[in-house]
Amino acid sequence: MLYLGVSDTHEAQLDILRALTRKFNLDPNLDLSAIAAHCPFNFTGADFYALCADALLHALSHKVDELEKQRGQSHYIIIGSNLFYLVAQLNSLPEFHHHPVSPQFFVAEMVSGSQLQLVVSSGDFLLALQELIPSISESELSHYALIQQYWN
Structure with a gap:
């Protein structure tokens, strides 16, 4: 069994967020370190992937809402x-x-490309954080740590 553990510092979590969002169009005012500071230490890599995907989905939802509001201005x-x-x-x-x-x-x-331009904001990440349930609990994390100590 290979156990990699979870990121136990916000700096390590920030590195994961930077890697996962490297191709995102991020709001210039977005501070990923502030987002990392809100992340619990029982987030796995899969949880960070879900967080970024959900934030992107929230940005898409906001874009759809924006385009729906403009519907009357152009039928396209x-x-x-x-x-x-x-x-x-x-x-x-x-x-x-x-x-x-x-x-x-x-x-x-x-639909023009500029109309489809997605910008992911801190609000998108904060919404995603509120909705995301970590895939492992604190007690499960403690259990895995005990197993790791036993085999080391």
Whole structure:
């Protein structure tokens, strides 16, 4: 059995967050060290992965909400929960488009790249932190530490 343990300092947790978010478009005001300071020491690597994925999902949800608010300004600015409904409507109008429109085509061709730009903020991370339940409890962590001491 190989037991790697968990990160026991916020600096080590910050290194994990930096690695996992290296390709994210982060808000310039986001302080990842402040996010790491909120993380409990029983977070595993999988928990940090889930935290970053959930923060990205929150950023996406905010972007969808923003685009939905702009819906009246342009009939092309619609993604999210109503995207499939819109695609079905477009496909029912053959004079609009000669071939069936897929959701992927709609997002790729009919919504501008700047409209899809996701920026992950500290608020997205804080929401994700509130919702995330660590995959191992403090008592499980103590149990694993005892096992590790026994075999060392």
